[in-house]
Amino acid sequence: MRKTLMVLALVAAALAPTVALAEPSAKALALTKRMVAAMHVDETMAPIMRSMTRQQFEGVVAQQKGLNDQQKAALSRAVAETMEESLNDGLMQKVMDKLIPAYAEVYTEQELQALVDFYESPIGQSVLRKMPQLGLVAGKAMGEIMPGMMADMTARMSKKLEGFDKLGK
Template identity: 30%
Template sequence: MFRTRILVFLVALCAIPTLAVAEKTTPAAPPTDEKITLSIELMRVMNFDQTMRTMQSQMRGMMEQQFESFAKCPSAQPVMREYSGALTDQIMGNLMDESLKVDVAAIYADVFTVEELRGIVDFYHSPIGRKMVERMPELMEKSMLITQDRVKAMVPELESLSERYASRIREAAKTCEQDSDATESSTEE
């Protein structure tokens, strides 16, 4: 049950939109240097680094709150807080890596044309665009709270769903192990 709740929490966390990226239906041309440069500028004017730090702080708070329900015993609460902090640090340590910025910039460069990137950068340099960036942490926090509340309400259903599939998954995994063992023994002969 503990693993189910962590999984549910992490799924909800991943569902929270942190970056708005438009969807294209046709394959894009490989990004050019200009597109990458514009994409990096877009991330800069959107305060990507600050957004990630805010997300880390909010995630830590959400995880501590989520884990409080697991630690009914007062002596377990400090351990749960430490665990939620370590878990948050691990997740965010990977997400705050510079390579993520490169990957996200490549996505923007892939999805948007040079003209679109210029227009979006111009928007974020405008007064209303700067206002949007300024208010984004508040929007994210409120979105996260709504998502968290909805996921909490779904926990019993998700646990039931997990329980219904757990034995089938275990049985399927055993079949895979048996198939793997059979393959290994036939290659050894």
């Protein structure tokens, strides 16, 4: 889960609006590259991107009431094929080209060195290897929590929006 969160933070950093920070030093960039390599981000980000794209797509398709099963399957194939083509056409390198400087801008050299030291260590590598297992366990836990949480949030939101349909009339 920590690895997934770290990768998502990297993706979020690449997609966030640009903030004027100091240019990263050559050392910070080098440390960030070492950290990314130690974390195997290039190997793990593609599956995460595939999963996120699939989940977003499934949400969009679920809202499309007029699609039959064949249309849904065709859309699913098109999304999967498009993602693979993008990945094969250098998407990951483009992402990394944006993420490495972003990471180096946010963290100090000392913080980056500590991250590198951890992720290059046997313990750090062990933690990284266990992340998929933790992701499954955490995902199951969240799956158990989400229905109740969504019901609670819906009830709270409905209460806050009582009379919403009458606003501005």
